[in-house]
Amino acid sequence: MQCTIRSISPVGNYLHLILDAPEVDEVAPGHFAAVAVGGIGGGMLLRRAFSIHKSTPGQTLEIIFAAHGQGTQWLATQSAGDVIDVIAPLGKPFVLPRQPISCVIVAGGYGAAPMELLARELRGRGCRVDVVLGAATQEKLFGVLDLKGVADSVIVTTDDGTSGVRGRVTDVLADVINKNKSQAVYACGPMPMLQAVAKVSQDNGAFSQCAVEESMACGIGVCMTCVLPVIGDDGVTRMSRSCVDGPVFRGDRVRWDDVHTVPSDAFGAPRPGGH
Amino acid sequence: MFVDLTTSLGSLQLAAPTLTASGCAAAGKELAQFGDVSTLGAVVTKSIMMAPRSGRATPRMAETPSGMLNSIGLQGPGIESFLENDLAWLRANNVTTIVSIAGNNVDEFGELARILAKVEGVDGLEVNISCPNVESRGQVFACNPVSAAQVIETVRSVWHSDAPVLAKLSPDVTDIVEIAHSVVDAGVDGVSMINTLLGMVIDVDQMKPMLGGRTGGLSGPAIRPVAVRAIYQVHAALPHLPILGMGGIRTGHDALEFIAAGASAVSIGTVVFGDPGAPWRIANELGQELQSRGYNSLSEVVGLARHN
Numbered sequence: 374m375q376c377t378i379r380s381i382s383p384v385g386n387y388l389h390l391i392l393d394a395p396e397v398d399e400v401a402p403g404h405f406a407a408v409a410v411g412g413i414g415g416g417m418l419l420r421r422a423f424s425i426h427k428s429t430p431g432q433t434l435e436i437i438f439a440a441h442g443q444g445t446q447w448l449a450t451q452s453a454g455d456v457i458d459v460i461a462p463l464g465k466p467f468v469l470p471r472q473p474i475s476c477v478i479v480a481g482g483y484g485a486a487p488m489e490l491l492a493r494e495l496r497g498r499g500c501r502v503d504v505v506l507g508a509a510t511q512e513k514l515f516g517v518l519d520l521k522g523v524a525d526s527v528i529v530t531t532d533d534g535t536s537g538v539r540g541r542v543t544d545v546l547a548d549v550i551n552k553n554k555s556q557a558v559y560a561c562g563p564m565p566m567l568q569a570v571a572k573v574s575q576d577n578g579a580f581s582q583c584a585v586e587e588s589m590a591c592g593i594g595v596c597m598t599c600v601l602p603v604i605g606d607d608g609v610t611r612m613s614r615s616c617v618d619g620p621v622f623r624g625d626r627v628r629w630d631d632v633h634t635v636p637s638d639a640f641g642a643p644r645p646g647g648h
Numbered sequence: 649m650f651v652d653l654t655t656s657l658g659s660l661q662l663a664a665p666t667l668t669a670s671g672c673a674a675a676g677k678e679l680a681q682f683g684d685v686s687t688l689g690a691v692v693t694k695s696i697m698m699a700p701r702s703g704r705a706t707p708r709m710a711e712t713p714s715g716m717l718n719s720i721g722l723q724g725p726g727i728e729s730f731l732e733n734d735l736a737w738l739r740a741n742n743v744t745t746i747v748s749i750a751g752n753n754v755d756e757f758g759e760l761a762r763i764l765a766k767v768e769g770v771d772g773l774e775v776n777i778s779c780p781n782v783e784s785r786g787q788v789f790a791c792n793p794v795s796a797a798q799v800i801e802t803v804r805s806v807w808h809s810d811a812p813v814l815a816k817l818s819p820d821v822t823d824i825v826e827i828a829h830s831v832v833d834a835g836v837d838g839v840s841m842i843n844t845l846l847g848m849v850i851d852v853d854q855m856k857p858m859l860g861g862r863t864g865g866l867s868g869p870a871i872r873p874v875a876v877r878a879i880y881q882v883h884a885a886l887p888h889l890p891i892l893g894m895g896g897i898r899t900g901h902d903a904l905e906f907i908a909a910g911a912s913a914v915s916i917g918t919v920v921f922g923d924p925g926a927p928w929r930i931a932n933e934l935g936q937e938l939q940s941r942g943y944n945s946l947s948e949v950v951g952l953a954r955h956n
Contacts, residue, residue, distance in 0.1 A: 418868050593924055595674045595678045598708045633705055
C-alpha cells in the first residue's frame with residue numbers, strides 16, 4: 374500500500390517515521406512492516422523489514438529505524454509528504470498470556486520499538502511488567518521514558534555506563550526474574566542478546582519469546598532466505614522462516630548455537646557427501 | 649480496444665501471459681493475499697525433490713545492484729508432502745500449475761516425473777536441470793548437452809501425459825543454442841529460460857564470501873539483457889519451440905521485450921520479493937504496452953524482433 378509520510382524525526386541515534394496508513398487495522402506487538410526503498414525503478418529490489426512501533430488502526434503506522442545501510446539511508450532522506458510503499462502487518466506477533474502473570478520485557482537498542490505496545494497489552498491483561506532496556510551507549514537506547522510511563526519498573530544498562538547500570542541486559546535479568554517471580558520474558562534485539570536472554574530465562578524458570586533479527590528478502594514467506602533452525606512441537610528441527618513462522622519464536626525452541634548453519638539432524642539436512 | 653493476452657506453451661493453454669517463477673513464489677499459497685492466484689497464467693512451483701531438503705546455511709541472500717544473489721539450496725518438503733499439501737491447495741483453488749522438479753541424479757528426475765504423471769492437477773512439468781545452488785557443478789545438467797539430454801530422455805520415457813515438459817536452461821554456458829537443440833532432440837515440448845547466473849559477493853570486513861553457500865544465483869533486472877539475448881538466440885535457431893521467458897522482468901515493458909525476443913509467456917521472479925502483486929500488475933501493463941502500439945494480441949508479437 375502507498376503510505377504518505379506524516380513525519381520523520383530523529384530520536385537519539387534513530388529515526389521515528391510516522392506514516393498515514395488508512396488500510397492497516399489492528400497491529401499486534403511483534404508484527405513487522407516491509408518497506409520498499411530506493412523509489413520506482415531504483416536498483417534496490419528488496420524491502421526492508423522493521424518491527425512496528427505503534428499504530429492507530431485505520432490511521433497511522435509508526436516505525437523506528439537506524440540509517441546504517443544503503444536502503445535505510447535512502448529512507449532517511451525522505452520527508453513529510455513523500456509517499457513510500459509498505460506491506461503491513463506481517464509475521465507472527467508475541468503470544469500474550471491468558472492469565473495476569475508477572476512478565477519481563479527485555480530489549481536491546483531499537484529492539485525496544487514494539488515494546489511500549491507490548492507493555493500496554495500486558496498491563497491491560499493485568500500482568501505485572503518489568504522492563505530491562507540495554508544498548509551500547511546512551512544515544513542508542515530507545516523508549517526509556519515511554520516504557521517508564523507504562524511498566525512497573527524499568528532498568529537501563531549500557532555497555533559503556535553512560536546511562537543506568539554498566540553492563541549487559543543479561544547481567545541484571547536473573548535478578549529481575551527472581552525478584553518479581555516472572556513467568557514470561559519477551560525479548561527483541563540483536564541475536565547474541567536474544568540467545569543470552571533465552572538462556573537466562575530458562576535457567577531461572579521463565580518462558581521466553583524472542584523476536585529474531587534475520588535478514589529477509591521477501592518478508593512474505595516465498596523466498597526461504599530468512600531461515601533459522603527451530604525445534605517444532607514434534608521435536609524435529611526445521612529451517613523455519615522468520616518472516617511467516619516468526620519473527621517471534623519461543624526462546625527454548627531456537628537452536629541459537631546453530632543459527633547460520635544447518636544442523637546435521639535438521640529436517641532434510643544434507644547427508645554425508647552433501648546435498 | 650481489447651488485446652488478447654491468452655497464450656500457450658505447447659499443448660497448455662494459458663489464460664494470462666504472466667506466471668510465477670520457480671523459487672520465487674513457493675507453491676503459490678503465500679501470494680493469495682495479494683491477488684487471485686487462479687487468474688495467473690500458471691504457478692510454477694519451487695523445485696520439488698524426492699526427499700525433504702533443508703537447503704543451505706545462512707546468509708542465503710545478498711542484495712546486488714538491480715538484483716540479488718541467493719544460495720537457498722532448494723529447501724523444500726519433498727514430493728510426498730508436496731502432493732499432500734501444496735498440490736492439493738493448488739487444485740482446490742483451480743490454479744493452473746506447472747511443477748518444477750529437481751533431482752540429485754538422472755534417476756531421481758525420472759522418479760519424480762513418474763510420480764507426477766499419475767496425479768491430477770499437474771498442467772506442466774518444468775525440469776530444473778540448471779539450479780546453480782548444488783554442491784557440484786557436475787549436477788548442473790544444463791551445462792552439458794549430453795547430461796541435459798539424458799535427464800530429458802529419462803523424464804520423457806515415463807511422462808505419459810499431454811501436459812508439456814519444459815527444460816529450464818542455464819545461461820552459464822558457452823552456447824545455449826547447443827543445449828536447446830540437445831533437449832529438443834531429447835523430447836522437450838518447450839524451454840524455460842533463463843535460470844540464475846552463478847555469482848559471488850565478498851564481505852571485505854570478514855574477508856570471506858558473504859553467502860553461506862559461498863556462491864549463489866544472480867537474479868533480478870541486472871540479468872535481464874542476458875535473458876533477452878538467450879531467448880532471441882534460441883528462438884532464432886528453433887522458431888517453433890515454445891519458450892517460457894524469465895530473468896529480471898519488472899514491468900510490462902520488460903515483458904514485451906521477452907515476447908518480442910521469442911517468449912510465448914513470461915515468469916515473474918525476483919521482483920515478486922519486493923512487489924508481491926507484480927505478476928498481476930505486469931499482465932495489465934503488458935496489455936497496455938501492446939494496445940498502445942496497436943497490436944490486437946500477444947501472439948502476433950511473439951518473436952517479432954527476429955524479423956526486423
